[in-house]
Amino acid sequence: MFANKFEMIIRRLIVNSISTAQFGDGKKGEAMLPKIELHCHLDGSLRFETVRDLLELLMTDTLKDSLTPILNGLSTDTVIEDDERAWVRELLADDELLRQHLSAPVPCLSLDMYLKCFKIPMMVLQNEMALERVAYELMEDAWEDGVKYIEIRFAPQLHTARGLSLEAIIGAVLAGIERGERTYDIRGRLILGYLRNTNPDGIYDVIRAGVPFLHKGVVAVDLCGGEHDLFSSRFEAAFTYAREKGYHITVHAGETGILGNIKEAIEILKAERIGHGTALIQSPALYTAIKASGVTLECCPTSNLQTKAVTAIENHPIDSFREAGIAVTLNTDNRTVSQTTMTREWQLTAGAFAWDEAACRAITLQTIDAIFAEEAVKVWLREML
C-alpha cells in the first residue's frame, strides 16, 4: 500500500495525531466524532478496585445485614463456599496476582486461555447489587472514554449460581445501565448472550426471561464462548423464536478461524451483525456476498491480537473488509481483559491503516446504521456528526 516503510511510518505518525483530534484523548465530551461501541462484554470490563471490593464482600457473612437498607431490597446473597475462601484470601493479599487473573497477556496462548479471565468476575457477579454496580460503572467508564452509545452484552445463565432468577439478573444489569443514562450523556442497550457450548435448549429460558425487557433496554441475543465447531444449526429454532419475539441477532463467529461459522450464522441464524468475523479473510470470494447481505462486522482488534486471531495490527483484516465495502465497526470486546478503551482501539487501528477523517467518519456512520436501538437514538447520534 505504501511506497516504502519510511513513508508508512510518517503517515502513521500524522494519522495518529489526526485520529487523536477526531476522537479526543479519552475525556468526556472532547471527541469530534461520537464513539459508539457495539461489542463490549460486561464481565470482561470490570474495574480492578470494584472486583477487589466485591471479593472482600464475598468474604463477609454479614453482607445481607449491612447493605440491605441501602439496596432497596436487592438480593445480596453472596456467601462464599468454604473451599474458595483460601484462594480469595490469596488474591486479596496480592494485587498483582489479582490483576493477572483479570487481564490477558498480549499475546495470549488461545481464545480459551483468554476466556479464563472471566472466572473471578463470575464469582463476584452473583447478586443484584454487584450486577447493577458494574453495569453502572461500565456506563461511566464508557462516557469518560467519549462513548455516546454502547451495547453491553453478558450471559445471564452465568449469574444464577447463588439462586438469582434470570429475570432478576437482567433487571439488575438494566438498572445499572439506566442509572448511567440518568447520570451521564450516554445511551446504553443490552444484548443477552448464551454460551454455545452448553445445552442449546437452555437458551429458550434466557430468551423468555428477556421478553418483558424488550423495548426497555434489551435489544438482541448473541452466542458466545469457545468456537470449536459449526454450531448454528443447534440454535436455528431458538433464534427463529427470538426473532419472532422481536430480538435483533448478533453472533460471535469466525473469531478463531472457522470460516463456515460466519456463513452459517448469517444463513441459518439470520445474524444482522457478526462478532469479530476475522476468519472472513480466508475467503475474499465471500466478501461480495457479505457486503450484499448488509451484515455489519463487530471488529475488536486488540482482543484479536491477544487471542492470536491476527499476528499484528497491520495484518488485521478490518482494512481489507472496509476497502471491499463491508460495514465494519470498532469495539473493545473486553475493556479489562484486553486492557483497552475505544480511544485506544481507534488510535491503534486508524493509525495502523492511515485512515483519514473521511474514513473514520464513514465507519462511524456505518456503526450508527448498525445499532440495535430505535430510530430516535440513531437520529440523535447522527446529529453529532
Ligand SMILES: [Zn+2]
Ligand atoms: Zn466478544
